Amino acid sequence: AGSGLAMAQTVTQTGQVVPATPLLLAQAQPAAALGTVVITARRVETRLEDVPQRVEVVDGKDIDKTIQGDLTDLLKKNASVDVIQYPSGLSGIGIRGFRPEFGGINRHTVLLVDGRPVAADNMAMITAGSLERVEVLKGPGSALYGSGAMGGVVNMISRQSRGKLGGQANLTVGQFGAQDVQFRAGGSINASFDFDYAGAWNKTDDFRMGNGDVRPLTGHEYESHSIRGGWDINKDWRLIAKWNEWKGNTGSAGDLLYGTNDQGEKQMSNSDRDLRLTGQLGDHALSAAVFSGTQSSEMTKISSRNAADRPQLPAVNSATDLSFSGWQVQDAWAWSPNNTLIFGVDTQSAKSVSRSYNLALAGAPRKAPGTADNQRLSQGYFAENSWVFNNGNSTIYVGVRRDNIAVESLDTPYRTGFTPSRTDYLATSPSAGFKHLLVAGWHIHATVGKAFVAPDALYVTGNYATPIGGGKIDYTYGNSGIQPERSLTKDLGLEWTTRDASVDVTVFDTKVSNKITTTKAKNGTGGTTTNYANGDGSSSILGLELQGRWAFAEHYKLTFGSTRYFHNWDIVSGNRVDANNIPHIALKLALDVDYGAWAGRLALRHRGMIKDFDYTVAGSPQVEQSAFTVADLSVRYRFNTAQSVALSVENLTDRFYTEKQGYNMPGRFARVSYRHEF
Secondary structure, three states: OOOOOOOOEEOOOOEEEEEEOOHHHHHOOOOOHOOOOOOOOOOOOEEHHHOOOEEEEEOOHHHHHHOOHHHHHEEEHOOOOOOOOOOOOOEEEEEOOOEEEEOOOOOEEEEEEEEEEEEOOHHHHOOOOOOEEEEEEEEOOHHHHOOOOOEEEEEEEOOOOOOEEEEEEEEEEEOOOOOEEEEEEEEEOOOOOEEEEEEEEEOOOEEOOOOOOOOOOOOOOEEEEEEEEEEEEOOOOEEEEEEEEEEEEEEEEOOHHHHHOOOEEEEEEEEEEEEEEEEEEEOEEEEEEEEEEEEEEEEEEEOOOOOHHHOOOOEEEEEEEEEEEEEEEEEEEEEEEEEEEEEEEEEEEEEEEEEEEEEOOOOOOOEEOOOOOOEEEEEEEEEEEOOOOOOOOOEEEEEEEEEEEEEEEEEOOOOOOOOOEEEEEEEEEEEEEEEEEOOOOOOEEEEEEEEEOOOOOOHHHOOOOEEEEEOEEEEEEEEOOOOOOEEEEEEEEEEEEEOOEEEEEEEEEEEEEOOEEEEEEEEOOOEEEEEEEEEOOEEEEEEEEEEEEEEEOOOOEEEEEEEEEEEEOOOOOOOEEEEEOOOOOOEEEEEEEEEEEEEEEEEEEEEEOOEOOOOOOOOEEEEEEEEEEEEEEEEEEEEEOOOEEEEEEEOOOOOOOEEOOOEEEOOEEEEEEEEOOO
């Protein structure tokens, strides 16, 4: 016998048929009572106001009003994340004090599209043209998503157009030779089939920095395509397929300190696809998905500080190919009127293959890459139960996940003195959360959870020797005994919400153990010997998040957010060392105006002082990087329901600043665009 909910169903915005749990039945209330729908928190759609964990939602209006070139731009201007961003098509983020990362297959933030892993490690290759919204889950997510979800989870939700066919075309021109063409269309073909397409082509020349100088080799050109098809097999079952493609080339200007003596060009591509089946059997909402994808990047060196390289230039210097694949199966079972149990299994294979070339020799022959080819194989089993009680005013969830992970180094061409090997890990990640309505408009929420990050193959199996000339040899020794880094995070928050305003204040505390440390020492050949181990160190992060909105008049809305770190340090051999690339305070503020035919946004972002290693100085000391504040302005005027024009100005005050020391961002950057909707 079922729970009596089998006849009540909801088709979500991602096309999934889900059971009418108490949380989703609340969505049938009048529009004024609706919360924002999210997926990230529990792998099924739930009202935002019912989720104990902190979730920031970047919706379609935010996407439209934000001046952006890629996903990193969108998130740094709308969510409380930290970034490392090069102007050469390389970027990544960090959440809740974990250092931003832009490469590798083992990171501290998980990036998803429609609930499954993205086939990319570089967020500069991801654009928002096909997205309906982006959700940023704060805090550990390993209980549902496995390795890497220490700081949080970013879930991109694809557009699911149904009904009448519609779309828009955008043409943009601007400073620095900017040209941009975007087109999207979607809707129902007939009663059973629907689709979405989004495409873009973008080109800019070398940009001018905030100090007035033009920085050579900072231009880029890319194109992207995304197509999705949906088939309603019957009233209970639906099949969805999606394919994304991105390719482009960009200049790589190098550190500003070196002028034009360390420059290159990059050719990059990314392909990502999945097939998903969702359906309803009684009180069970079932889903299954398979996915795969590739990412490639090749660097061509144009200039070099090494005189021996110059006769060969321009020449290919390095290349990396990543491949991803996996599958997921899950069930959301509404086993009683007040309980929903989500359980399932997912797998993933991620492989990295690198190539390097010796530019100091004629013909630039291949040489051993700095990192051996490697892969990570993972399989995880998860379960989480949510219980709604106290007349719907209280929610508790408890979850756990068990992961089996293999980290394996592979045969690598030109790598001598190297023996491939494999290390296996087991990890268990529990989590729990609570949210309670204190009085009308006031909620208290709290979560606690463990998370982990599997070590890179380099740390575990990287035993190899690298001749560096003159009889010198660098030796690297992996450590098969290395364990995954692990974290425990607790947070506590208070939320106040009315029809026109909301404020949330959350304090979070994270302790990280098993920190992997690197030691280097001179060896008998005159080279360097590198070893890796779980040192005696750890990390401690204590901070406060503030998030809010205020529709203070009929046509005006203020959105604000801030993260303040009371401390964020690594403890190594008893010494406290501040974490790199994390500001002590970060602020964002946006004023939205929608008045008749006019709509616009003035956005401010302040990043406080950060610390980072200065690799241009011997010994790479940790140095301070100054704080900055940047502003963006976007204004749109609508002639009629179909046509509009817009002016956007990025870095309105022409600030001379960097998101990564030595790699300056563009100065004031104005664009104008025309849009036709149909």
